[in-house]
Amino acid sequence: MAGTPDDRNGSARREGAVTTDTTLPAAAVDENVREADERKWTPRKIALWAAIALLGGVAWFMLAIIRGETVNAIWFVFASVCTYLIAYRFYSKVIERYITRPDDRRATPAEYKADGKDYVRTDRNVLFGHHFAAIAGAGPLVGPVLAAQMGYLPGTIWIIIGVVLAGAVQDYLVMFFSMRRGGRSLGQMAREELGVVGGTAALIATLLIMVIIVAILALVVVNALGESPWGVFSVGMTIPIALFMGVYLRYLRPGKIMEVSIIGFVLLMAAIIGGGIVAETSWGAEIFTLDRVTIAWGIIIYGFIAAILPVWLLLAPRDYLSTFMKIGVIVMLAVAIIVVRPEITVPAFSEFASRDNGPVFPGALFPFLFVTIACGALSGFHALISSGTTPKLVEKERQTRFIGYGGMLMESFVAIMALVAAISIDRGLYFAMNSPAALTGGTVETAATWVNSLGLAGVNISPELLSQTAANVGEESIVSRTGGAPTLALGLAHIMQQFIGGTAMMAFWYHFAIMFEALFILTAVDAGTRVARFMLQDSIGNFIPKFKAHSWRPGAWLCTAIMVGAWGAVLLMGVTDPLGGINTLFPLFGIANQLLAAIALSVCLAIVAKRGTFKWLWIVALPLAFAAVVTITASFQKIFSPTPAVGYFANNAAFSNALADGKTEFGTAKTVAAMEAVVRNTAIQGWLSVIFVVLSIIVIATAVLATIRAFRSHAAGTPVTDTEDPARPSRVFAPAGLIPTPAERQLLAEWEKVPAERRFERAGHH
């Protein structure tokens, strides 16, 4: 392809710079036709959007203004879906028109770098599902559950408004800019746009953030499986099932992915049902009832082995299972909520919304609600997926709006459904499950007494309800099952049993939910460890070149061990924390995730500024400013707050003083060893917060500097260096969104007439 007259350098990337092959039909719908089509408001179109707006308005009114005894879950569905539709149709179009300015006459990396393997043009609807499966995991299922402590409304508003103005904007922009750069990763873009200092800070921050995220996801699994023989058995069985699938695909029937996924799914269901039977037997209960420390060690050892085993054996097959389950579960949850339409009794704002001593997570609504719900509203981790993998598969530039912005809206919807599932259970049960054992006392009697003593409106729970619910879901106890996953599982079981099976099926649905959450998390743990290991190897490789060779076993093993050791240490710290674990560590997860978002948005800010788009810079600056304010405030409170429940160092000082005074128990720590553990944990958590916030401030500052520099040179008329790949003419066409427009259909029909051998790019490029 090199040498065609159209193969110009970057300086000519403005609209109209690419001339496509005139013997082929157009590679893009004519600009004027598309424009006219979009601006033409037929009565039907007006009626449709008026109806969507009206329905959304009514739904928001029901959720936010009406204060009845209960609110129906269907309003959550209408409020979110109508808002998403309006945001997608109008706000993302603004971003497309003024910021990204896609040009379908330009070939995407999947076309000009096509190799049939990594760079492959992929149907937009398939890629949408593919991208969604890569970004959505356990995160949107956990955060909203914990945030329900404050009532349903703060979380609902943040999930819906947050995704529209922040999360989806980040995903879309990162994907688009990475696509324009041949699918470069966020780290590479940060280095190019922000220079060595900003780029290095971004790299270190990303690495640390991955460690924290993997550790806390693992903590969620540990908490869900602790003292649960059924859960341990069925989740444990996923490993032999995946190994079997791996061998089947490698040696027996290569490439039969659908077939093996269905076999795997059937085996998975058998493992869930079998788990119930095994947990009933005395030997099963004895072998599989494990305490949380043992499970944590199990996951650490598993994480190390999984990360050094070849991908085909464990990771790839489990990824198929996980994707299969993800789509199934989400469709199932949506159908169940729409069919069952549970009545929600949780208040819009709970008693804890105006206090900072909630038992589920400490801290005031601002900023801690906004870090507790990260995935689903704004998740920095997505920037790592949106750059790199998906951009190499996009067929046409205009499709990034559908895949990037639309994919994130879909994740937000998952978060809303998780919230609905969590708040559909009794509020007393919610607090008994999600408060640390240090508060509930761990038994049904003490938990019931403690929950009733909170003085929450309408909450009066009996020990019998707690033991009956545990029996219904096939668990020994549900008291202090923190981490969000068990609550979601209970909520899902509660909704699903009204749909299929009744109470008798509750235990199955509960363990089904635990299973898929564990499956998502274990995949994220493996993949996260692998990615982090490569990043570490590359970083060390700058000093000791040998480490750059990824196939060098000792280096790979050493770096894997370092990464597993790092997240393993944080995991063990959370599991043994006398204060509870999830409530002290989860804020760190949210802060880490959103700092990554701030980094990604900083890179986008610099790029948008360098493209000379100053008038619409606020579209990027707004979510960046919000993420920066939220995370920096949260970090500062975690570092400097004098309230021990909120501030790590305040807690550290309180326990150190108690130790110095010779006390043998203090607060919820009942032994000297426990008190020493608190001192150690709070110091580590505190210093991690310091490092995160310093690194992020460096990245944001370098981005702002780059933006100002771009503004100055723009004002002075000097050209800004452009880091995009050169524009190349496209020789294919595909519609931009889910449903092709009439103009797109017409063009598609023209392309149908072109003989097949003329349609695709011919050889000569390798």
Added chain:
Amino acid sequence: MSAGLTALSSGFRGFARYLGGLLGADAYTKYLEHHRASGHQEPPLTEREFWRDRTDRQDANPQGRCC
């Protein structure tokens, strides 16, 4: 066969194809298509070789999975 049943089966087949695309089951077909279209002289990888190569490349370029 009635028209309804035909529609149902074609709908189901479309769904299965979509799910297959999502899981990447059609990767080999797409590779062959690319190989043909780009006019390489050497023969394409066999199905077994292709899938081996694919997972081996994933070993060298890990892809993140999100939370």
